[in-house]
Amino acid sequence: QRLLQESLPTKTESSNLWSKSAVETVLMCLIGMGYIFPFAVLMCAVDFWDYEFASYNVEYILNLEYLLIMFTFVFIFVFVYMNDHHSFTPRIMSGFSGQFLSILAIPVCYYISMSNFDYYIILLVTVSLCAVATSVLGSCLFALAATFPFDVQRGFYIGQALSYLFALILRIITKSLLSEAETVVSGLLYLFMSTSVSLCCILA
Numbered sequence: 001q002r003l004l005q006e007s008l009p010t011k012t013e014s015s016n017l018w019s020k021s022a023v024e025t026v027l028m029c030l031i032g033m034g035y036i037f038p039f040a041v042l043m044c045a046v047d048f049w050d051y052e053f054a055s056y057n058v059e060y061i062l063n064l065e066y067l068l069i070m071f072t073f074v075f076i077f078v079f080v081y082m083n084d085h086h087s088f089t090p091r092i093m094s095g096f097s098g099q100f101l102s103i104l105a106i107p108v109c110y111y112i113s114m115s116n117f118d119y120y121i122i123l124l125v126t127v128s129l130c131a132v133a134t135s136v137l138g139s140c141l142f143a144l145a146a147t148f149p150f151d152v153q154r155g156f157y158i159g160q161a162l163s164y165l166f167a168l169i170l171r172i173i174t175k176s177l178l179s180e181a182e183t184v185v186s187g188l189l190y191l192f193m194s195t196s197v198s199l200c201c202i203l204a
Contacts, residue, residue, distance in 0.1 A: 025155035028145060031092075032159025033166065034201030035137050038099045038130050039066055040167035041194045047175075048187025053120055065124065066131045073135035081139055091140045093202065098133025100198035102126045107191040110184075170194065 042062050049058035081091070105126045109119060145156040174190040 021149065021151055024148060024152045027155075028148065028152050029155035029159035029162070031141065031201055032145075032156040033163040034096055034099070034159075034198055035134065035141055036160045036163040037167060037194070037197050038103055038134060040164045041103060041191070042066065042127065042130075044164075044167045044171040045187055045190060047183055048190070051183045051187070052116070053123075056120065058123075061124070062127055066127055066134075069128055069131035070135045070138065073132050074138040077135055077139035088140050088144050091136050092144070095133045095137035096198055096202045098136065099130055100195055100202065102130035102133060103191060103198065104195045107188040110188060166197070167194070 043059070046059050049062070103126075106123060109122045109126075114122075141156070145153045170193060171190050174186045174193065177189075178186040
């Protein structure tokens with residue numbers, strides 16, 4: 001019994017372990033949110049796409065393009081990095097950086113003088129790049145999460161679920177700040193604010 005009591009962590013040790021686990025869970029939740037968040041952002045900006053590209057079925061095209069490219073490149077990257085267990089950090093940093101630059105490019109390019117069709121092509125290109133960046137993350141984030149305890153892994157999946165809710169809340173806020181006639185301004189504001197999430201994931 002004495003040996004058993006000595007093997008148990010003290011209150012201080014338990015507190016330190018709990019604090020460390022809580023921080024890891026929060027960070028993993030943020031990483032999980034960032035993994036899915038760009039796709040959620042694109043889907044929640046449906047009113048902006050409809051206003052800018054009324055003659056195109058943008059939601060369907062973006063959805064199909066993003067998912068096809070992401071799953072194709074995830075398959076490729078998983079085989080390329082199958083035996084590489086030391087490149088998590090470079091892949092995670094490059095993936096989140098790619099997402100950040102891709103989402104940022106969409107509102108920035110709006111202010112460049114070009115035709116509506118040219119802007120549409122740029123949108124498709126940036127979404128493709130964002131999907132590739134997401135596939136880079138997909139090739140390592142799940143493996144990374146599996147190296148942590150169950151509670152920390154749970155934070156990763158909770159973050160993915162929260163990404164859609166957070167993107168929707170952010171879109172509601174940006175729409176409520178401006179009138180219905182200012183759809184373009186609220187849409188651009190929404191996209192600019194969305195990049196902050198990817199930035200936070202890079203810091204995490």
